[in-house]
Amino acid sequence: MAAGRPPPSSTALRAFTTVARLGSTARAAQAVNLTQSAVSKQILSLEHHLGSVLFERSPLGLKLTEAGAIYLPYAEAALEQMERGAMRLAERGAIARPIRLHMVAIVGERWLMARFPAFAEAHPGVDVQFTNYVSESETEEPDIEINHGIPPWPGKEAHYLFGRDVALVAAPSLLERMGGFRRAADIQKMTLLQHFQMPTFWAEFTEAHGLRGAVPEHTVRYGYYSVIISAALAGLGVALTPRCYVAEELASGELVNPLGLGFTSATGCWLTRPLGQPQRPGLDEFVTWLRAEAERFDAATRAPSAAA
Template identity: 30%
Template sequence: MRRTLPSTRDLCCFEAVVRNGSVTKAAAELNMTQSAVSRRLGYLEDLLGQRLFLRERLRLTPTPAARIYAETLHGLLNEIEVATTSMLTEGRQGGALTVGCLPTFGSRWLVPRLNRFLSAHPSININLVSKIRRFEFESEDIQAAIYFGPAVWPNCHMRYLMGESVVAVAAPALVGNVPLARMLRSAPLIQHTTRPTLWREWLDHVGIDTPGDQAGPRFEFYSLVIEAAMAGIGFALLPEFLILRELDAKALVKISDIAMPCSDGYYYVYPDRYRESHNVQVFGNWLFREMNAPDALA
């Protein structure tokens, strides 16, 4: 018997408390009572023969050694969970697949097509998690992600899906019969928070020198940029495939026919530990076919 091997429940409680910074939050995550989590911490301290936390009133602060211990356990517990899930689903297909995706891409491109996947693979339950910034596979409960950016993601497989071009658009009321440079000075340039140099890149691409290219109202989501542009707040740079219905309805109009290809692209990303996952691979193959179909950007 391994006498220095703690209970996995004790380890899970300890790791969750350090990660959440709170017994209360850890208990809620683990579906346990606070007193039960506290008892587990006590068991682990007894086994290790040392205190893991400095207790100051109602606050627990992990010792430096405990913090390092928790960081090591986080990776090990994840590996145990993945291995167990793989064993439970051995020889079977289906179950849940949690995929991270960009909010506007998810609502405007992925969800309208998702029923095709669900109809072809009814045993796989898709859970979509949206976030504008990069996902962290080690700390977030996702198996794969649809990502826009450079082709760099350590310890992950990246499958190229498609590129992106952006066009300059505005509400019809802002568009006048004047030179483009003059028109752009008549209203603010709506900025996308995570792509702060996009206007500068587009202006260089079309050969216009307009001061204040990084000034203007800022929005984190493309969906908000679209709404702001339709409301006449200013000019916007947007991926054309995300605003086809607004262009068709004349709610937005292009102020230039020049589309700028972006250096980054869309990728399907998953950690090395999921390379043998049936669900991850099936969804990735479907996604690749959809993005390379004739109507992919329609």
């Protein structure tokens, strides 16, 4: 082989190593998905390239010549290295593409963002992109989602995170202005701050406390829990909100949970991902971390009676 000539093709190397292993161009053709004629041409091309005969015919089929036996381990090593290189590039491409997490805004504000630096430090090669809105022109679907709802989600596996422990909360100043809160029925004289996506909370509360058919004096609907919490802090009304989202305000006394009133909702915060999702570097680790962090968060923020 003259110096400076390009190396043989991977097809020729694969044909050569397969014939060496199987001892037949016919059997090799089936293994490499080529015609027998094409395999023979690849072998001849390689022999011409090397300037050496690689096979001799025997009663048992094709047998490696001395030159073929010398060249075989180098051809196998070259193919192995090419496969490893392709695998590394595929892994690099998978790592380079960020993991897209779509979530309701309150989850990021009240839970994930404070904890995520620990994951990022432990997994510096995993790029996670967070969104709470995907525009109509967005074509790339999220890899995982965190949403409030009730399973099942068709075509997805779902893992409960937190949020089913719902508490009635209010600012102390509001309760003082309203003359206190002595029984569950007192909620009817209050303004209810309601999340427009959680209309069932009122029905679940009244059912849990024997108030079926009761209605609040006034209802104000908002689209974000952060706004509902701010409105409750400002004394604009009482709110039914997952206890975990107001744990800090309850601990500080900025909000109170009158009479410990609350309920266990059918609705919770769930992590979902498509069934049969291809494996990606970092994704399983991220999901495992999210679930473990959520379990600790849920246990730490549940009401004592709910935790028992």
